Amino acid sequence: MSLNGKTAVITGSTSGIGLGIARELARAGANVVLNSSSGKGDPQAQAGELSDEFGTEVRYIQADLSDAQACRDLITKAGACDILVNNAGIQHVCPVEEFPIDKWNLIIALNLSSAFHTTAAALPMMRDAGWGRIINISSAHGLTASPFKSAYVSAKHGMVGLTKTVALETAEEPITCNAICPGYVLTPLVEAQIPDQMKAHGMDRETVIREVMLERQPSKQMATVEQIGGTTVFLCSDAAEQITGTTISVDGGWTAL
Template identity: 65%
Template structure:
């Protein structure tokens, strides 16, 4: 379905990002895998994707907290493959604290990585996509881009911003063959969420399963985690030609959370 296309997935050496990179490669896209660490294992992840799916996959280091590196990631991908068809903004971090206790450095980091990085990569990608008359931008937002929760001021603010950015870019690019949409996952059992589970268990003295059932999934009517594979499938659909007239919208994969 995506044979010969080039896709960038930010924050894609683990969790949702890795699942998306795998899915796009399985559909035939050449993939640029990204993180900030530049370890041997990072390059091995890209090599594994290439081997499993018979595509080209490369690892490019870029710290999503740094605007110049965000933009350079896009330019490196365009030079390496000679085209840029799909941009998936997935990189994200989290911190939980009351607003009056929220560390300023964590606020700044979350806004930079979860929101500003998407602005920078999109700004760099759009000229390539407009010149080609084709492109798919998919931003991984969150149910927290549509609803708020306490103690997550930076994350909720950033993800609401991602949804607003998505709509604005979609309007600017309407009719140019380039779409921009957001996937809004509910809770997905990733390393990020595992950390939240452990933190809440420590705070409350509850066991892991009780924390999951009564705290983490309390807002998710299905009482089930969304899976990485489900988020990846939703992203792959929005990245396809079948989604040509879907732009500026949010696709919730949240077990009914935002239906309430």
């Protein structure tokens, strides 16, 4: 399909899943706005490389997504937002009674509240354009839970609830809102965890991936960022016009258990 002329804003998109989504949307012809909270590295150069590779307009806008106004300003600065992908998020693992308050507040702000603010700012643009797609990157943890991840699980469950609410509010308009719920995805961040897990468990790479990291993922394979990106592109297609307010699991069967 072609997304020529559409503008996609993807939060948290200079690496990992967000970058994979940005690449697939650009490959489909969309103009892309990359974003990160820190601006570390050289995201402007990264945007230029994507633009050269796919022949679309790719820009970078820094925004501290823990700040409500900065989230809304991101959409305003983009100038257009036909496709909004709320992907930004962080993780912290700790028992509930020891969970740092500042970490809780930051995770809820980045993983959930930012999506509320960007969506609120983007909806008027989509209504003016007569078309819109909102894709929220939740998680298998948006549908099930694990211990020691109270803030992350709460935020990802909240993302599913926000998805359903926005879908109902736009149900009679040419705007859809859905959530993608990945399990383990092979990103640079996950890749970096493998050597430590090998050392901790005394296992080789393949064994630690299958028996430790993918213990709850029946396929015993990680999804790829390209697959998450491809799912996002599908949700922007005409074939997905009547898909709204739902979750699509890309988790190798995790939530089938």
